[in-house]
Amino acid sequence: xxxxxxxxxxIAGIYFPPALLVVALGLLITWLVARALNRTxxxxxxxxxxxxxxxxxxxxxxxxxxxxxx
Numbered sequence: 001x002x003x004x005x006x007x008x009x010x011i012a013g014i015y016f017p018p019a020l021l022v023v024a025l026g027l028l029i030t031w032l033v034a035r036a037l038n039r040t041x042x043x044x045x046x047x048x049x050x051x052x053x054x055x056x057x058x059x060x061x062x063x064x065x066x067x068x069x070x
Contacts, residue, residue, distance in 0.1 A: 026061030
């Protein structure tokens, strides 16, 4: 009906692949969640915080891609 997922997304005359925007949005969301976890001191439960950050980034990017259908 719509022709499938977009192959490129134009922003201010520059064409970006959809995966780049999904990963960037996932990074932003993960950064906000990690910041909230650090402020509430809930990040202490993680054995390896950088590994937890990476896994949250991958999961949030995957969820965004699934929701947007990319």
